Amino acid sequence: MTTMEDKVADRGAPSRTFDMVRQAGSGDLSRLAVLVVLVVLGQIITPAFLSLGNVHVILMAVAAIGIMAYGMTLVVITGEIDLSVAGIAILSCVVGGLLIPTGSAVLVIGATLATGLLVGLLNGVLVAAIGIPSLIATLGMLGISRALANIASGGQALYPEPIAAYLWLGRGAVAGVPVPVLLLAILGVAAILLTRYSTFGRALYATGGNVRAAALSGINTVAVRTVVFMISGVCAALAGILECARLSYINPAGLEGMELSVLAVTVLGGAALAGGSGSITGTLVAAVIIGIVNNLLNQMGVSIYLQQVVTAAVILAVVLPGMWRRGIVK
Amino acid sequence: MLELSRRQLLRSAAAVSALALVPVTSLLAQADDKGVHTILNELIKKYSDEAKASMSNEEVAALFEKDGFRDYLDVYPVGDLAGGFVWKPGMGATFTGPHSKLEIKSPFTDYLPLPEGPVLDPDKKYRIGLVFHGFNHPWLISLADTASWEAARHPNIELEVIDAEFDDNKMGQVIDTWIAKQYDGIVLWPSREAPMGPPVDRAIAAGIPTVSLDRRTSSEVISSEVLGNFYANGLQQGLYLKHAAPDGNIIFNRKDLGSTADSIRTGAFLEVIGNTPGYKVLANYHTNSQRTLAFKSTADALQAFKDISVSFNTGGEEAMGALDAIREANRLNSAPGGKKIMILANDDAREVLKEIRAGNIDMVSPYTPLIGDIGIRAVVMHIGAKEGKNEAPPKLIMTPNLPMITREKMNIEGIETLTPDEWPYAYGPEASG
Numbered sequence: 001m002t003t004m005e006d007k008v009a010d011r012g013a014p015s016r017t018f019d020m021v022r023q024a025g026s027g028d029l030s031r032l033a034v035l036v037v038l039v040v041l042g043q044i045i046t047p048a049f050l051s052l053g054n055v056h057v058i059l060m061a062v063a064a065i066g067i068m069a070y071g072m073t074l075v076v077i078t079g080e081i082d083l084s085v086a087g088i089a090i091l092s093c094v095v096g097g098l099l100i101p102t103g104s105a106v107l108v109i110g111a112t113l114a115t116g117l118l119v120g121l122l123n124g125v126l127v128a129a130i131g132i133p134s135l136i137a138t139l140g141m142l143g144i145s146r147a148l149a150n151i152a153s154g155g156q157a158l159y160p161e162p163i164a165a166y167l168w169l170g171r172g173a174v175a176g177v178p179v180p181v182l183l184l185a186i187l188g189v190a191a192i193l194l195t196r197y198s199t200f201g202r203a204l205y206a207t208g209g210n211v212r213a214a215a216l217s218g219i220n221t222v223a224v225r226t227v228v229f230m231i232s233g234v235c236a237a238l239a240g241i242l243e244c245a246r247l248s249y250i251n252p253a254g255l256e257g258m259e260l261s262v263l264a265v266t267v268l269g270g271a272a273l274a275g276g277s278g279s280i281t282g283t284l285v286a287a288v289i290i291g292i293v294n295n296l297l298n299q300m301g302v303s304i305y306l307q308q309v310v311t312a313a314v315i316l317a318v319v320l321p322g323m324w325r326r327g328i329v330k
Numbered sequence: 331m332l333e334l335s336r337r338q339l340l341r342s343a344a345a346v347s348a349l350a351l352v353p354v355t356s357l358l359a360q361a362d363d364k365g366v367h368t369i370l371n372e373l374i375k376k377y378s379d380e381a382k383a384s385m386s387n388e389e390v391a392a393l394f395e396k397d398g399f400r401d402y403l404d405v406y407p408v409g410d411l412a413g414g415f416v417w418k419p420g421m422g423a424t425f426t427g428p429h430s431k432l433e434i435k436s437p438f439t440d441y442l443p444l445p446e447g448p449v450l451d452p453d454k455k456y457r458i459g460l461v462f463h464g465f466n467h468p469w470l471i472s473l474a475d476t477a478s479w480e481a482a483r484h485p486n487i488e489l490e491v492i493d494a495e496f497d498d499n500k501m502g503q504v505i506d507t508w509i510a511k512q513y514d515g516i517v518l519w520p521s522r523e524a525p526m527g528p529p530v531d532r533a534i535a536a537g538i539p540t541v542s543l544d545r546r547t548s549s550e551v552i553s554s555e556v557l558g559n560f561y562a563n564g565l566q567q568g569l570y571l572k573h574a575a576p577d578g579n580i581i582f583n584r585k586d587l588g589s590t591a592d593s594i595r596t597g598a599f600l601e602v603i604g605n606t607p608g609y610k611v612l613a614n615y616h617t618n619s620q621r622t623l624a625f626k627s628t629a630d631a632l633q634a635f636k637d638i639s640v641s642f643n644t645g646g647e648e649a650m651g652a653l654d655a656i657r658e659a660n661r662l663n664s665a666p667g668g669k670k671i672m673i674l675a676n677d678d679a680r681e682v683l684k685e686i687r688a689g690n691i692d693m694v695s696p697y698t699p700l701i702g703d704i705g706i707r708a709v710v711m712h713i714g715a716k717e718g719k720n721e722a723p724p725k726l727i728m729t730p731n732l733p734m735i736t737r738e739k740m741n742i743e744g745i746e747t748l749t750p751d752e753w754p755y756a757y758g759p760e761a762s763g
Binding site: 046048051053054057060061150154155156157158159161171243246247248249251252253254255256294295298299300301303304305 | 429430431432464465466467468471587613614615616617618620621622623625626627629630631632633634650651654658659681758759761
């Protein structure tokens with residue numbers, strides 16, 4: 001039954017949606033400020049920080065996690081969460097890896113991406129069509145994906161060395177720009193266009209802002225949420241390829257805990273887990289912030305254990321003021 | 331004397347013989363009277379004593395002190411092999427791994443041997459449980475391979491293999507289940523010491539012989555512990571470095587702080603180089619057995635330091651990650667004087683041997699997972715002792731120290747290194763390319 005409040009909310013939904021889209025990037029300025037401070041700090045601490053070599057190292061380190069985080073951001077904007085990204089990445093790479101003996105790059109890469117798409121679709125159906133909370137559905141899918149990766153590979157690593165095109169995705173360059181960085185940029189632009197300037201993008205924010213209102217205003221929220229899980233699945237698979245190609249090594253036990261790093265980048269990028277907000281530029285900046293922090297700490301010889309503390313502190317330092325402004329925390 | 335002449339003859343022959351003959355001749359040449367195990371134990375004692383007396387390299391000493399290596403090294407058992415066994419390269423059986431389906435040459439199948447066929451009472455079925463972690467890890471799958479292979483040689487042994495998936499509680503529950511079912515023996519590969527003590531104590535209290543593999547538990551009443559050779563690993567990394575370069579700027583990719591593998595291997599390495607003034611510690615990372623982390627740490631270190639000459643890696647995963655980062659940065663030959671960055675590794679995975687062959691990784695100290703068979707034989711002997719059929723094996727069953735593998739044959743402080751082609755015991759899938 002539709003109440004008067006609902007009707008009012010419905011009438012207000014479109015304009016609120018546009019507001020959300022417009023304001024999505026408003027927090028990006030504070031993140032950009034943090035980024036600038038880190039860059040300046042980095043150059044002071046290590047003189048070669050802004051060297052081409054070091055910039056290359058930082059961008060390469062964040063390419064895969066950034067691409068995964070793009071997908072996660074879209075999911076989070078709709079008010080859902082995808083904890084299965086690392087599992088999808090590994091399962092996809094193992095499925096593709098099993099086809100390495102065919103020698104066909106199309107088959108190997110195609111199967112990898114198709115697996116990501118398929119598992120994403122499954123996530124979408126479980127969450128959007130069946131109504132299982134995404135936290136539970138994707139947590140389950142994380143376990144299933146990892147287990148299937150182990151079963152399919154017999155627990156043994158796979159080596160994509162014979163597939164030159166596969167390795168090129170992780171190690172190649174176009175006009176001097178590494179392919180993973182290029183993909184990070186291209187997909188970033190595509191995702192920005194999608195979220196900011198398309199009907200689908202507005203549907204994402206509307207669904208995340210108020211799924212019921214969005215549905216009543218004619219948005220197919222089941223389709224929207226299913227599609228974002230599929231996009232997240234493909235992003236995860238592609239990120240998996242980049243990581244595996246870079247090391248020429250598909251480890252069925254690899255990328256352990258990466259889903260939490262991806263989620264951290266997404267949250268640091270300004271996406272609210274409650275849905276309805278978040279931006280791709282914020283996610284990209286957040287990924288670079290994390291990359292710079294890790295790079296600097298490694299160069300300073302800070303232990304990995306302390307690095308985890310510092311990274312968490314940086315996330316809190318960036319996220320908390322915004323939450324405080326929005327009244328989420330007191 | 332006759333044997334020495336024969337060895338000399340074979341060594342001379344090696345210089346002129348076809349490549350195919352090299353493995354055979356080298357294996358025989360390694361057959362020193364003492365055996366490599368004893369030679370390495372003597373070197374462990376020598377360098378440990380020297381390091382205890384003093385450590386003149388202040389940077390190395392500071393790292394050694396900071397992470398408390400002495401505490402770990404002093405309690406890590408170093409000793410003789412059970413029953414006076416002398417291991418020589420070339421020993422062992424070849425079979426297809428029941429779990430991995432990979433071709434395996436297992437080095438220690440002659441150690442505490444049991445003849446094929448029924449064991450103990452031929453009319454009785456002996457139920458043995460093997461609980462470990464990691465049907466998702468090549469090293470651990472190989473460990474299970476050797477245990478299952480040994481069990482399959484004896485028709486009256488029924489082996490149940492369970493993967494506790496790195497969950498100590500699950501491992502404890504599995505052991506308790508086997509106690510309830512009154513299994514005849516239990517073999518375990520514990521991930522961590524402390525949590526597995528109580529379940530092992532319960533099994534022993536129930537009269538079930540229990541043997542741990544590779545790692546220890548906190549149980550003081552465990553029947554036997556089959557222990558690895560971490561000490562010899564780190565020692566040989568240090569020996570190689572000292573032999574190859576009197577000085578160098580080192581970056582470390584280490585396993586988890588406080589883990590036995592890290593404490594003993596890194597500690598032993600530092601003991602060896604601790605009295606050589608030319609070594610400098612540039613950076614020290616814990617990359618926790620993750621290739622990706624080792625890659626990232628090394629990539630960042632390469633930006634921070636332009637004069638890295640040595641990459642010390644506590645494990646094979648770390649070494650592969652470091653190598654990939656060095657290659658990606660195009661810095662393989664960027665050590666001072668245009669020399670190659672020396673990469674020191676542990677764990678004789680096939681992919682590591684491939685990089686040794688290619689000259690990218692300089693040396694590896696083998697740490698074989700192919701010891702599950704020893705655990706099965708030991709537990710059977712304990713069951714036999716309980717039934718009054720034989721003597722019990724010793725509580726500490728040391729696995730033989732293994733010589734390092736290098737691209738070319740070398741003799742380093744009495745250790746004759748083996749080349750990858752002379753090493754049939756590598757584990758894991760064949761790296762392509």
